[in-house]
Amino acid sequence: MMPGTRRFFYCLFGFAVLVVIAGPVVAPRPEAAPVQVMQGWAVWQQRQCGACHGLLGQGGGFASDLTEFAVRTPLPEFDPNAAHSAMPLPASGVLLTDAESASLGALLFWVAKTDIAARWPPEPVKRPLAATRDTGR
Amino acid sequence: MAVQEARAPFSLLALAILLLMLFSGLALLSAASWLPGSTLLATLADRLGSATGVALRLAALTGLAGGGLMVARASGLRPARLLVAGWASYAVISVLATTLQPESPIRYALAATEAALLIVSVIAAGRHSWRTPVGLVWGAGIGLAAVASVATLLPAGDPLSALFVDRVAGGLRDWLAFPLAAQALAYWLAGRFSTVGADWADESLLTTAGLMALAGMLATLSRLPPLVVTSWVIHAANGATLLMPLLALIVVAHAYRTLANRSRASTLAAHWTALAWLLFLLGFGVLMPLTGMPVIREWAAGTLLDQSAALFASLFPLSVIPGMVNQVAAELHGKDGRITGLMPFWLVAFGWLIAGSSLAVAGVIQIYVGRVLGVPAGDVLVLLEPVFVLCAFGWLSGATGVLVYGLAFWYRRPPVSQTP
Numbered sequence: 001m002m003p004g005t006r007r008f009f010y011c012l013f014g015f016a017v018l019v020v021i022a023g024p025v026v027a028p029r030p031e032a033a034p035v036q037v038m039q040g041w042a043v044w045q046q047r048q049c050g051a052c053h054g055l056l057g058q059g060g061g062f063a064s065d066l067t068e069f070a071v072r073t074p075l076p077e078f079d080p081n082a083a084h085s086a087m088p089l090p091a092s093g094v095l096l097t098d099a100e101s102a103s104l105g106a107l108l109f110w111v112a113k114t115d116i117a118a119r120w121p122p123e124p125v126k127r128p129l130a131a132t133r134d135t136g137r
Numbered sequence: 138m139a140v141q142e143a144r145a146p147f148s149l150l151a152l153a154i155l156l157l158m159l160f161s162g163l164a165l166l167s168a169a170s171w172l173p174g175s176t177l178l179a180t181l182a183d184r185l186g187s188a189t190g191v192a193l194r195l196a197a198l199t200g201l202a203g204g205g206l207m208v209a210r211a212s213g214l215r216p217a218r219l220l221v222a223g224w225a226s227y228a229v230i231s232v233l234a235t236t237l238q239p240e241s242p243i244r245y246a247l248a249a250t251e252a253a254l255l256i257v258s259v260i261a262a263g264r265h266s267w268r269t270p271v272g273l274v275w276g277a278g279i280g281l282a283a284v285a286s287v288a289t290l291l292p293a294g295d296p297l298s299a300l301f302v303d304r305v306a307g308g309l310r311d312w313l314a315f316p317l318a319a320q321a322l323a324y325w326l327a328g329r330f331s332t333v334g335a336d337w338a339d340e341s342l343l344t345t346a347g348l349m350a351l352a353g354m355l356a357t358l359s360r361l362p363p364l365v366v367t368s369w370v371i372h373a374a375n376g377a378t379l380l381m382p383l384l385a386l387i388v389v390a391h392a393y394r395t396l397a398n399r400s401r402a403s404t405l406a407a408h409w410t411a412l413a414w415l416l417f418l419l420g421f422g423v424l425m426p427l428t429g430m431p432v433i434r435e436w437a438a439g440t441l442l443d444q445s446a447a448l449f450a451s452l453f454p455l456s457v458i459p460g461m462v463n464q465v466a467a468e469l470h471g472k473d474g475r476i477t478g479l480m481p482f483w484l485v486a487f488g489w490l491i492a493g494s495s496l497a498v499a500g501v502i503q504i505y506v507g508r509v510l511g512v513p514a515g516d517v518l519v520l521l522e523p524v525f526v527l528c529a530f531g532w533l534s535g536a537t538g539v540l541v542y543g544l545a546f547w548y549r550r551p552p553v554s555q556t557p
């Protein structure tokens with residue numbers, strides 16, 4: 001075996017691990033979130049909202065991404081139980097309490113105010129299909 | 138291979154087959170929960186999805202640890218037996234813990250236990266095994282998996298950091314650690330089913346493992362936007378689009394040589410390893426670079442296309458394990474022959490490829506109909522029902538294959554339990 005092959009592996013492996021681990025160190029960190037936002041985050045995890053919904057482009061895949069939800073829906077009108085009335089609410093069908101709904105609302109409001117939410121998700125094209133056909137494009 | 142010597146690691150491999158059966162069953166139920174009319178399962182969709190992920194991770198961890206200990210000839214003495222008992226207890230408690238709240242203290246204890254078990258596995262393999270290329274790459278992979286387990290324990294002061302830590306730890310484990318350990322075992326198997334020279338195989342393993350580490354790094358970084366938009370992360374994510382297919386092609390070209398020069402071995406280790414490398418090519422060489430492209434990334438993030446790329450990458454280490462079990466069981470029997478037959482292999486291969494591909498198709502539909510045209514997510518789900526049926530069919534085929542594999546393995550298991 002060529003002596004350089006082992007060094008080749010060490011170098012690439014070490015470089016890859018260092019770069020990945022360096023990510024959390026150099027990433028810009030937002031200020032610590034308010035207590036109610038962290039409570040909302042706990043509800044998000046406990047009720048496994050992320051199993052269906054995405055947040056900031058992470059997880060989900062089945063239901064809508066909720067990054068900009070608070071932009072479209074005023075906080076006082078936020079009612080996850082009503083939003084799920086047409087389909088079974090996950091977490092074994094147990095409804096959220098008022099306190100849990102409020103915490104979740106605080107989380108979504110906080111997320112919608114982050115810098116990332118200003119850039120993501122992209123706006124839908126929303127070009128009317130009929131107009132496309134009319135112009136022949 | 139002495140039978141008594143193999144007792145402890147073989148028990149881990151047998152446990153991995155059990156966990157593989159559990160994963161396949163849960164994946165089928167999870168897919169079925171999205172079918173029209175499955176009201177009862179739909180209420181459990183979130184729990185099933187979470188349990189499927191846990192079972193996949195446990196099966197991969199257990200199989201890779203057992204395979205490495207088998208290669209290292211870790212003895213059947215007390216420490217190895219304690220390790221098996223620890224693994225078995227940990228696996229059972231982890232599966233049961235999926236019913237608990239994610240923030241429950243037992244979850245932290247489990248992550249710490251996982252890290253400890255992985256470190257003990259590397260130590261149990263012995264210092265002499267680290268000097269061989271297979272032992273070195275396997276040890277690096279398992280050691281890194283332990284680091285990833287510890288990383289999940291890091292506290293986060295805000296949801297953004299929590300998502301970020303979760304993404305980095307997941308990338309370290311699923312796209313760096315597991316593929317490295319799996320590649321080491323695949324090359325150990327190649328030494329049995331291929332006629333390539335030992336020196337070439339050693340060099341090829343170290344080269345491909347280095348490139349796989351680079352690919353895993355790029356895969357992890359390409360999944361950080363939009364969560365992180367630091368310029369170097371964006372540049373690395375953009376570079377991943379070009380580099381990852383190239384790295385994957387080099388790895389698979391090396392792998393092809395081992396498959397093209399087959400020995401007279403009759404076990405199905407080559408078949409399972411070929412499937413593993415195909416899944417690696419699809420995950421790391423096609424779907425991950427595709428969804429990481431700057432113009433596609435912002436539309437594909439958090440869709441089922443994203444999930445299909447991760448699924449193919451996760452199934453790569455998983456498909457090495459049945460090949461390992463086949464080879465080891467045949468050697469412990471002292472004869473060269475098939476243990477589990479071709480039927481389970483084809484059922485699993487087609488099932489997993491269909492399930493993963495249908496998820497990718499569903500993701501493309503989500504992007505165009507949901508994200509580009511702005512159709513509400515609920516309406517898109519209705520459109521996706523035929524694709525979900527195809528996905529469930531794929532998991533059904535996979536689960537049937539794994540079940541047949543498990544039964545055939547149990548029927549023809551080597552007599553390790555009868556040894557003193």
